[in-house]
Amino acid sequence: MGHSNKKFYRILLDSLYRSGIYNAAAPFTRGEGAIFTLHQVCPKAVPAFSPNSILKVTPDFLEETIITVLQQGYDVITLDEMTERLKTGQQGKPYVVFTFDDGYRDNKTHAVPLFEKYKIPMTIYIVSDYSSHKGELWWLALEEIIASHSSIMDPLNEGAKLASATAAEKYAAFETIYWRIRHGDQQEQRRIIRRMATEHDYDIDELTRREIMNWEELRELSKNEYVNFAAHTKSHYAMAHLTEEEARAEVMAGIEVMQKELGTAPAHFSYPYGDCQSAGRRDFQLMKELGLKTAVTTRKGVLHSAHKDHMMALPRISLNGEYQENRYIKLFLSGLPFLLRNGGRTLNVN
Ligand SMILES: [Zn+2]
Structure with missing residues (x-):
């Protein structure tokens, strides 16, 4: 909604x-x-x-x-x-x-x-x-990556960055990425979130073990x-x-x-x-x-x-x-x- x-x-x-x-x-x-x-x-x-x-x-x-x-x-x-x-x-x-x-x-x-x-x-x-x-809790990973960075890679726009310093920017970045990868090729969705995790030094497997x-x-x-x-x-x-x-x-x-x-x-x-x-x-x-x-x-x-x-x-x-x-x-x-x-x-x- x-x-x-x-x-x-x-x-x-x-x-x-x-x-x-x-x-x-x-x-x-x-x-x-x-x-x-x-x-x-x-x-x-x-x-x-x-x-x-x-x-x-x-x-x-x-x-x-x-x-x-x-x-x-x-x-x-x-x-x-x-x-x-x-x-x-x-x-x-x-x-x-x-x-x-x-x-x-x-x-x-x-x-x-x-x-x-x-x-x-x-x-x-x-x-x-x-x-x-195993696997990827991708929506939670996306949240945690954005929460801890003031700027993040735009996974669908090679070389571009999304601002994520303020809460408003973080929400905007989350919404943009979330809705672009939620539907469609599911394996690509998981590749994207893993690429973001690597890029931002985030341990996505630790997230699953933790939660x-x-x-x-x-x-x-x-x-x-x-x-x-x-x-x-x-x-x-x-x-x-x-x-x-x-x-x-x-x-x-x-x-x-x-x-x-x-x-x-x-x-x-x-x-x-x-x-x-x-x-x-x-x-x-x-x-x-x-x-x-x-x-x-x-x-x-x-x-x-x-x-x-x-x-x-x-x-x-x-x-x-x-x-x-x-x-x-x-x-x-x-x-x-x-x-x-x-x-x-x-x-x-x-
Ligand atoms: Zn579920």
Whole structure:
């Protein structure tokens, strides 16, 4: 979302909240339940330049969310249980599923203790390369390289430099590079970030070792009754930009390594990035062929009974750093903002 779009969206959310309409609408718009998307959970204060803050929440906000969800009468359930409820059309209490993408170590430190405290389940989607401490967390590397340099190489403009001294310049440099390499040739994207790392004397492999849980840690966590694992590919490539063969290989390889390392094959899946440009119809079909139980996107929305026919294109609600306030949780759970955004359609699956 662009800056002015974001601003508009927040104004819309705030006025929806103040109007109280969402409360009256909720029984009609909230659907059966919702899946929350989270990434990192960290207590640290957010610095002036923090382009990935949308992917981070504080442990306090996570706990506040859990409390709100439970107080509102939601069941917190696993993906398996959700599958069951959707498939059988079981009418009961509305439910929430908590999911965490990528396998960040801070999940273990700051999220797991909360799920133990409230005795509720959570699911972590694993990228097999990252947990093997290989591959590139390119969006975080880009942030850290820019954060620590007052000028950086322009990777798509041989010999040119981008200013990155002030927070505003850092944001501009980040946006420029991020959007030029996010879509398109994924291997080229990784070559570019490695070239930038070398040029700026930055250790991109240390980043992965620092931020992502290794298999040993995951095996330890797998003994925890509240923690479940699911698949998030091998290399974290946007599937829609791969050939069908490449996409299948990415998914299969991720699942095989998880099975080998953790002893069980994951039954659920999360598309890397998960937006409309990163995962589409072909990928939904592919996941069905591969026999997964569910696959989640980052398309926004709550779950409706009609999703039982679209289990490979499930929407989620991002619990993100920009909306860390209790009122947004209630509003999101009502489903109303997504219904408005999707032009009144409850399904967005093509
Ligand atoms: Zn991811």
